[in-house]
Amino acid sequence: MSLRLYDTSTRQVRDFVPLVPGCVSMYLCGATVQAPPHIGHIRSNLNFDVMRRWFGYRGYQVTFVRNVTDIDDKVIQKERELGTPWWQIAYTNERAFNEGYAALGCLPPSAEPRATGHVPEMIEMMQTLITKGHAYESEGNVYFAVTTYPEYLALSNQELDNLRQPESTGETGKRDPRDFAMWKRSKEGEPSWETPWGRGRPGWHLECSAMAHKYLGKAFDIHGGGLDLIFPHHENEIAQSKAFGDDFANFWVHNAWVTMSGEKMSKSLGNSVLISEMLQRWRPIVLRYYLAGPHYRSMIEYSEESIREAETGFGRIEGFIQRVIERCGPVDAAPEVPLAFAEAMDDDLGVPQALAVVHTAVRQGNSALTADDKENAVARLAEVRAMLGVLGLDPLDDHWAGAERGDDLHGVVDSLVQLVLEQRQAARGRKDFATADAIRDQLVLAGLSIEDGPTGSRWTLNNQ
Secondary structure (H helix, E strand, O other), X not given: OOOEEEEOOOOEEEEOOOOXXXXXXXXXXXXXXXXXXXXXXXXXXXXXXXXXHHHHHOOOEEEEEEEEEOOOHHHHHHHHHHOOOHHHHHHXXXXXXXXXXXXXXXXXXXXXXXXXXXXXXXXXXXXXXXXXOOEEEEOOEEEEOHHHOOOOOOOXXXXXXXXXXXXXXXXXXXXXXXXXXXXXXXXXXXXXXXXXXXXXXXXXXXXHHHXXXXXXXXXXXXXXXXXHHHHHXXXXXXXXXXXXXXXXXXEEXXXXXXXXXXXXXXXXXXOOOEHHHHHHHOXXXXXXXXXXXXXXXXXXXXXXXXXXXXXXXHHHHHHHHHHHHHHHOOOOOOOOOOHHHHHHHHEOOOHHHHHHHHHHHHHHHHXXXXXXXXXXXXXHHHHHHHHHHHHOOOOOOHHHHHHHOOOOOHXXXXXXXXXXXXXXXXXXXXXXXXXXXXXXXXXXXXXXXXXXXXXXXXXXXXXX
């Protein structure tokens, strides 16, 4: 079975064939850094991190570019609200995004360009579009003339005659209210750069067209982002880039949102849950399992209960891994994932179906342990580790092992609990079962679950 992806531009799942054999080029619309990230932002990057990992498993060399929009209307508005320089707001939040990505095990991008570092490329693109008659300068602004590009709105499947932009945007000199700004003239107190049309700053859409061209060339395989970016952002990118002369993206892949009470999680709506807050309450690997587990095109309705269910589900996987290692010793990942897992991932990144294969292997492995079939248990664990590794969810990976015993003081707690468990075991050895039971009850009250096994007792945290 060939690898297939849903392409928004054709509205169908189709075979993925790279433009360059053996290589995959990906551009992801990254963060607009006017505020810290919420879990919806992190989900988008997680989905494309899983995609990138799967391409890597399939033997492709992946170039993954994720931009940072460090200047736009929202960043400037935050500067006014907070009285803090725009560049300080942008850099502080850029670091918060990267810390969130790293905490949840996302691989770093091949390149992470900032918009403010690519003004020369934007000027070059605008000059070419003006020369070709696709753009025009007016009162220091540069606009794209949408009627000059016949395929405008094909991605979002809208009709140009039905498209109207509000007149109160503050953009002046448009020939057509539907034209969009590529460059905005300088206003007092705002950051600006010198251009042939006077000082000004980039429009949001131009930034990505210029950066994608610089790092990935005239054509690349996949352009990704959230559903909310299809219009106007991605429509405008396509118009600029193709009118400029680029073939641009071969596939358009969009992830769904994290919602609260049926509404998209959004900083502007005030219904967002910051990743920094979530990391104080939940283990990062559990959050990754929760956010990456559903299909990337399915909405996630945020709730405490759904995260607890994810924690319980992942706990079953971790429990199996720990039991096999206690009984059989360390087990390396298998060189290949099971066929059913591969088929699920090849079918438009079917992570839910792939995780079902993981849980089936866990159940089979647990049954093997019960039957004292160590060989079969080890084989299932090797498969489980291979599958989890592809998803970035192997708890034995160095990334998670370090996190589990570092940031959340797991190692310190483990040492203290082991001392108490040794006291409990000593009480049982003396047949002082009342004391042993009292110790166990106190540990349970402290939020721990105790499981007795042939090699001793082990503990896990109860659901929060």
